Amino acid sequence: KQEVTQIPAALSVPEGENLVLNCSFTDSAIYNLQWFRQDPGKGLTSLLLIQSSQREQTSGRLNASLDKSSGRSTLYIAASQPGDSATYLCAVRPSYNTDKLIFGTGTRLQVFP
């Protein structure tokens, strides 16, 4: 059974720091992995989607990497800003023949001025 873990559960950093959020999954046979952002009381905003054949994806100050063999993905946030404060969730799609996403419990990030 696929399980997704995100460490740390919470993180508080000063503005300007570069951050790394971690996502681990127990079964390396995934189809893709998606990172989301969730603001308090709101829905999920898609940040990056990495297919299993890819090693990384970039969008602005965000860079997500994927190492299937070790069951890990990292989300790198460069030059963090207070507006980056939110909960970050990763989710894996276990296989080709399913659209089901399995989510981690998230990392709650606070960036203070």
Add this chain to the structure above:
Amino acid sequence: SQTIHQWPATLVQPVGSPLSLECTVEGTSNPNLYWYRQAAGRGLQLLFYSVGIGQISSEVPQNLSASRPQDRQFILSSKKLLLSDSGFYLCAWTRRGVGSEAFFGQGTRLTVV
């Protein structure tokens, strides 16, 4: 561009009352549609998904049901709510075909009292 609408944003219902949450997607056709629930301190759990009108798959046994009366409309229902049905309900869609990026609505906060 595609948008997903979910309503209501907040709902307080007494135990034993019925429930109807609605989700619609605009700007695309034949989407895959999903209902997830997010309980406090826990990850998102897939409740139902649909690959077409009238086609519903249930992931977990529960007090809820789903229907898809139109291509871009997905409804979550209950005949009699339980306290344990409280939570944050999120609708999502992906393009037809496996491996597509998932997009989420803004969610409905349901409190059963």
